[in-house]
Amino acid sequence: MSDRVVMITGGAGTIGRMLLDRPARERWRSVVLDPTPLPEPFASRGDVEQVLGSLTDADAVRHAMREATDVVHLGALSTEDEWEAILDVNVTGTRTVLDAAEEHGVGRFVYASSNHAVGFYAPSDAGPDGRLADDAPPRPDTYYGWSKAAGEALVRLYCERGSMRGVALRIGHCFPEPLTGPRLPVWLSPGDARGLVDASLHHDIEPFQIVWGVSANARSWCSLEGGRRIGFAPQDDSERYADRFPDAAGVDPDEPLGAHFVHMPLGQSSAVR
Numbered sequence: 187m188s189d190r191v192v193m194i195t196g197g198a199g200t201i202g203r204m205l206l207d208r209p210a211r212e213r214w215r216s217v218v219l220d221p222t223p224l225p226e227p228f229a230s231r232g233d234v235e236q237v238l239g240s241l242t243d244a245d246a247v248r249h250a251m252r253e254a255t256d257v258v259h260l261g262a263l264s265t266e267d268e269w270e271a272i273l274d275v276n277v278t279g280t281r282t283v284l285d286a287a288e289e290h291g292v293g294r295f296v297y298a299s300s301n302h303a304v305g306f307y308a309p310s311d312a313g314p315d316g317r318l319a320d321d322a323p324p325r326p327d328t329y330y331g332w333s334k335a336a337g338e339a340l341v342r343l344y345c346e347r348g349s350m351r352g353v354a355l356r357i358g359h360c361f362p363e364p365l366t367g368p369r370l371p372v373w374l375s376p377g378d379a380r381g382l383v384d385a386s387l388h389h390d391i392e393p394f395q396i397v398w399g400v401s402a403n404a405r406s407w408c409s410l411e412g413g414r415r416i417g418f419a420p421q422d423d424s425e426r427y428a429d430r431f432p433d434a435a436g437v438d439p440d441e442p443l444g445a446h447f448v449h450m451p452l453g454q455s456s457a458v459r
Contacts, residue, residue, distance in 0.1 A: 194257075194260060198224050199261075201360050204380065206224075206234060211233070215235065219247065219261065220236065221240045242278070248289075257294070258296045268453050276334070303324050303334040305443050305448055308443065318398075318409060354394070354397070356399055371437060385418040397416060
């Protein structure tokens with residue numbers, strides 16, 4: 187019997203595999219809901235179960251949720267796409283997961299939001315401390331970014347009406363290493379991603395709050411205060427990769443957080459982040 191059963195939607199994706207890439211923890215089990223099979227070594231681990239299914243399949247969601255004590259909701263179309271697809275997966279799918287979580291008495295709901303929910307902010311919009319607040323009002327850059335802002339509002343709705351505690355993580359550029367120079371300020375390392383989710387699941391939190399998901403980057407202009415409030419202390423800094431991007435000399439005060447997303451056509455599928 188496990189004391190903690192964490193249902194991870196989209197757990198076979200990039201961030202999901204980062205969260206699973208750690209030694210097994212005593213009396214702790216993960217249930218992954220994803221239409222893509224987990225690769226090895228995760229597929230054969232005794233502390234990881236997979237339910238093959240999509241967020242659009244309510245029966246699969248309820249099956250994966252059946253023993254869950256907590257939810258980490260990563261599942262989504264993760265880049266810009268057609269409106270109907272974004273609405274179906276990212277918004278209606280999030281509501282389906284929230285309904286199942288409420289029905290099963292889940293205690294914590296950790297929602298993977300995105301920097302694209304506030305993609306039109308630039309460093310020049312930061313506060314007097316030079317940081318953009320964790321809960322800055324949404325300024326989405328795409329249908330995708332809008333869906334993440336809508337998801338934040340949905341999680342708040344369910345948490346404030348019920349007994350769940352929710353954290354929306356405005357995740358930056360979460361890859362093993364930064365892929366481009368402009369994303370150095372918002373990089374989130376794998377280790378810090380695990381630390382951020384752990385803090386969201388363990389620390390005393392308000393009924394709902396929004397927290398930036400970025401590492402301790404020297405170039406960051408995103409607040410770290412929300413993370414401190416939930417016990418998150420990022421350890422990594424993208425600066426150690428800066429010499430790979432000689433054109434990224436510093437932070438452009440007018441460069442929007444959403445980078446190229448603010449210019450791409452709405453509703454046009456893209457694999458670029």
